[in-house]
Amino acid sequence: MSTVVSYADSIEKTLFTREEIASAIARLASEIAADFAGRPVFFIGVLKGARHVPADLVRALSSVPGGPSELRIDYMAVSSYGNANRSSGEVRMLKDTTENIAGKNVVIIEDIVDNGLTLAYLQGLLREREPAVLKSCVLFDKPYNRTVDVHVDYIGLTAPDAFVVGYGLDYQEAYRNLPFLAQLHSWVFS
Ligand code: IMP
Numbered sequence: 001m002s003t004v005v006s007y008a009d010s011i012e013k014t015l016f017t018r019e020e021i022a023s024a025i026a027r028l029a030s031e032i033a034a035d036f037a038g039r040p041v042f043f044i045g046v047l048k049g050a051r052h053v054p055a056d057l058v059r060a061l062s063s064v065p066g067g068p069s070e071l072r073i074d075y076m077a078v079s080s081y082g083n084a085n086r087s088s089g090e091v092r093m094l095k096d097t098t099e100n101i102a103g104k105n106v107v108i109i110e111d112i113v114d115n116g117l118t119l120a121y122l123q124g125l126l127r128e129r130e131p132a133v134l135k136s137c138v139l140f141d142k143p144y145n146r147t148v149d150v151h152v153d154y155i156g157l158t159a160p161d162a163f164v165v166g167y168g169l170d171y172q173e174a175y176r177n178l179p180f181l182a183q184l185h186s187w188v189f190s
Contacts, residue, residue, distance in 0.1 A: 007174075010188045016157055016181040021139070021167055022060075024156035025053070028137060029060035031154050032107065033067030035135070040070035042104040042131075044097055046122065047077035048176070049111030052168045053139050057109065074099050080118045091121040106131040111168050112140040112159065116150035123150065140164065140181065157181075163189070 016024075032041065045054035054073045061067050077095035106126060113119050119136060127134055137154035144161040159181065165171050166178030171188065 010184050011182045012185045013183050014180050015159060015164060015183055016140075016167075018179040020157070021179075021181065022056075024139065025056050026060050028139075028154050028156055029057055029064050029067075032057070032137065033061055033064040036068040036105060037066050038069050039105055040072070041068040042099070042101060042106045043071065043073045043109050044101075044106060044122075044126070045073060045075045045109045046111070046118070047075050047095065048170070049168045051176070053111060053137075054109045057137075068105075072099070076122070078118060078122065091118050093125075101126060101129050101131045104131050105133040106135070107154075108134070108136045110136065110138045112142060112164070113138045113150065113152060114142045115145050115147040117148055119152070120148045120150045139167070140169075 043054045043057065045051065054075075058071050058073060061071060074097045075095070076093070076097055079092045079094055080090065108119070108122055108126065110119055110122075119138070123134065123136060135153040136151065138152050139156040140159040141152065141155045141157070142159050142161060160183070162183050163171065164181050164183055165175035166181045168176050169181070170176045171184060175182070
């Protein structure tokens with residue numbers, strides 16, 4: 001007979017609840033609203049991890065008075081982790097933006113920054129396309145293992161130095177659906 005391990009059994013602890021994430025997103029929305037008051041903003045969400053963040057941010061922004069004059073969302077997809085829980089150190093573009101960003105006020109929306117390579121790659125690539133403004137917003141920051149010095153304009157929450165899942169973040173494509181951020185038991189990786 002095979003042993004069935006429930007999804008919940010593999011979670012060691014909740015790091016940030018749904019409510020803590022929502023309040024971090026509300027704060028990020030206020031910061032972005034203040035910086036772009038009366039001006040259009042073009043969000044670029046980075047898939048697959050940052051699938052929820054731009055959608056939640058634009059909804060949070062709609063309840064901030066005096067924010068951007070227009071909000072648009074586009075997505076890019078990049079791969080930097082493959083199926084391991086360590087960065088490959090190599091970033092591959094899987095899908096580019098559909099709209100031209102030249103002259104636009106662009107905010108890159110990332111789920112998490114760890115060694116910084118993915119965000120640095122995206123910033124370099126998008127800067128060459130000459131947006132009017134290029135800022136970066138990250139929901140979860142892991143500032144412990146940077147291999148490149150990457151600048152982040154808006155930071156939601158600082159996560160511990162661990163591999164984390166939930167709220168869009170996966171381990172081997174699972175756990176993205178969790179509405180909270182969690183740490184897995186170490187046996188999951190063995
Ligand atoms: P970096 O290039 O090391 O900064 O990592 C960026 C990308 O790696 C993120 O967009 C995530 O897709 C993935 N990543 C980094 N840390 C984690 C984690 O703790 N859990 C899940 N994915 C992660």
